[in-house]
Amino acid sequence: MEFQFQFDWQAAIDSIPFLIEGIPYTLMISFGGLIIGFGLGIFFGLLSINKNWFLRWPATAYIEIFRGTPILVQVLFIFYGLPDLIGAPIEPLTAGIAAIALNSGAYISEVVRGGVQSIDKGQTEAGLSLGLSRNQTFWSIVWPQAFRRMIPPLGNQAIVSIKDTSLFSVIGVGELVRQGQIYIANTFTAFEVYFVVAILYLCITLTLSIILRFVERRGLASV
Amino acid sequence: MTDIVNMKGMNKYFGPLHVLKEIDLTVAKGEVVVVIGASGSGKSTLIRCVNGLEEFESGELTVDGHPLAPRSGNPQSLAEIRKEVGMVFQQFNLFPHLTVKQNIMLAPKKVKDASQSEASEIAERLLNRVGIGNQADKYPTHLSGGQQQRVAIARALAMDPRLMLFDEPTSALDPEMIGEVLDVMRELAKEGMTMMVVTHEMGFAREVADRVIYIHEGRIVEEGKPADVFDNPQNERTQAFLSRVLAH
DSSP: OOOOOOOOHHHHHHHHHHHHTTHHHHHHHHHHHHHHHHHHHHHHHHHTTOSOHHHHHHHHHHHHHHHHSOHHHHHHIIIIIHHHHHTSOOOHHHHHHHHHHHHHHHHHHHHHHHHHHTSOHHHHHHHHHTTOOHHHHIIIIIHHHHHHHHHHHHHHHHHHHHHHGGGGGGGTOOSHHHHHHHHHHHHOOHHHHHHHHHHHHHHHHHHHHHHHHHHHHHHHHTO | OOEEEEEEEEEEEETTEEEEEEEEEEEETTOEEEEEOOTTSSHHHHHHHHTTSSOOSEEEEEETTEEEOGGGOOHHHHHHHHHHEEEEOTTOOOOTTSOHHHHHHHHHHHHHOOOHHHHHHHHHHHHHHTTOGGGTTSOGGGSOHHHHHHHHHHHHHTTOOSEEEEESTTTTSOHHHHHHHHHHHHHHHHTTOEEEEEOSOHHHHHHHOSEEEEEETTEEEEEEOHHHHHHSOOSHHHHHHHHHHHOO
C-alpha cells in the first residue's frame, strides 16, 4: 500500500477556534507568573547582592533550587505534592502560575543582580556625595539605569516562560497544548493541529519580541 | 571654629596596605588646598575620606563640626557632612538617564525637599554660572567632556556646599577642555569657596592654591604656600617629584 501524506488545510483551519480558547490560559499563566516572578526576582536579586551573608544565603538557596530543577518537576510537585502538605487541593491554574512565578523569579533574580552590578560604582558615589541616602541613591540613580539594561534579558525570560507553560498540559490546565491534545483525541489530525499550535505560540512570542524591541529602542534613546 | 576640615593622626588601610599614615591636616574656611603627589600616593583616598566615600581605620576627622568616627562609626554625622560637602569626580559620574538639568535638580529635590520650580531655578542659575545654560535639556552623553565636568560642578554646587572636593577633575579631559573647567574652579575660589583639590595641574595649583600639600606613600611630606613648595621644596622627595612633573 502506498502511503501518501497530505496536509489537510481544512482540518487545520477547523481546529483554530478550539485551540484559541487555550490562549487566555497560556497568557494568564505566563504573564501572571511573570509579574509575580518579577517581584520575586527584584526581592531575591537585591538580597543576593547584599553585603550581609545572613541575608544573602536565602536568595542564593532560592535561585539555585529553582534554576537547578526542571520546571516540570516543580509544577508536578506543586500540583500533586503540595496538596498533601497543606491538606487542600490546588487549582491547576494556580499551580501553573506559581510554577512560572517561582521558576522565572529565580532567573530574573540573576538578571536583576547582573543589571544592578553592571552600573558603575561612580554612580552610587555621586549620589551619596550629593547627600542622598543609600535608598534614594539606589532607587533614583542605580535602578533606573539597571532596569534599562535588564529589558533584553527580561524579554528573553518572558519568551522562555510563555513556552514553558506548554508543559502544564500535564496538570490539565486548558492552555494551548492541552487544547490541542483534546482536539486531536477526537479528530486524529495531529500533524495539522500541532502545526497550528506552534504557529499560535509563534504569534504570541513574535508580538512580544516586536513590543520589546520598541521598548528597548525608546529606553536606549534617552540615555 | 573656622576649620572646615580637621584631621588628626588619621590612618587608612586597604587590607594590609597602609595607604594613609598619621595624616594631620586642617583646612580653614575659604581656603583652597591643593593636594599633589604621584599616582598611588593616597591623595585621592585622602579627600575621599572627607565625605566618607572611604572609611579610615584610626584617628580623628571632623568636617564642619561633625565628627566622623573610624570605620564609618557615625552615620548621622556622615549624612550631615555629605549634605554640606560637594564632590567632583575624575570621571564626572553624571547620571546618564537624566537630562543635564535633572542631574542638578535631583539632590535639592530629594535631600532638601525643594519644589520643582525651586530646583529648576537653582539648576538654571548654576548652569548659566558655569556657562552652559543652553544645554539644560540635553543628556550628559551629548556634551563634551569639559561641558560634562562643568555640569558636575554645577550639580555639586546645587546643594550649596560649605566645602568642595575635586578629585582629579581634569585628568579625564582632552587637553583643549582642561582650561574651561579650571576657569570655573578659579571663579569658585575667587568667590571664597573652601576647596580641596587633587590635581596634576601644577599651574593651577601655583596660581589658585592658598596651600599645597605633597603626599608621598600616604604621608604628608611637604606643606606650604605654593611659591615655597614649588620654588623651594625642602623635602628631597618633593624635589624629585616636582622635577619630574615640571620638566615637561
